[in-house]
Amino acid sequence: MRLSLLLVPLAFSTVLLVSTAASGEGADAAAGEKLFKRCSVCHTADADESKRGPSLKGVVGRKAASYPGYPYSDAMRKAAAEGLVWNDEELKAFLGKPQAVVKGTWMAFAGLTREKDLENMIAYLKQHSE
Template sequence: MRICLSTLLGAVMAAGLLAPTAAYADGDAVKGAKIFRKCAACHSVDEAKNKVGPHLVDIVDRPVASVEGYKYSPAMVEHATEVPAWDVEALDAYLRNPKGVVKKTKMAFAGLKKDDDVADVIAYLKDPSAAE
């Protein structure tokens, strides 16, 4: 039986065996916008236009691998069958370790290591206008 790390993490959290991280609480969208600059070469958050990576407009709770016109890796398409949407928990896991969550993802970014950075980027992705 094949178990995805993000599926296992979701089950552990649902069972109440693991407390949510700071990313599920309050992040700072202004700080998140600054951290997102690392991502901006490949992703857009304010315009539904794909770059090297898919746009991230309305990413929170959007179905995984669903942006029209973007050619996802087979690994990301497979991930979409295991994790149907980019909810906060899925974003948290992926932003921390993209290749750990989706082994053969095209994304070259190593991930964010600080809890606050993850929380701040997620806050920014939820509402980019909050950083203005």
């Protein structure tokens, strides 16, 4: 009986920990901001202006290739026409391997390789999408 009373809270905390990790909670937007400095050569996240790449302000939840006035590649416009929306899953895939998600994109970035970096970057972008 005592053993089962100890196992129930342990099992519950394990489930809670796994579900928290799977949902991206605990991602560090401040760490994502540091990562974004590399991106800021071409993008902004907190201003309504495009540079070499489109502004990423409000990107989370936005349809691909929809930032006004930016001349997107044919590949990105095609992906948008096929329904690409920048949700967590699509951002994670694209930021991990841009050319694998949108072959022919103009984005000259190989991608983030660390899972935590992807989560942190998305957390940072979410701050500028609320």
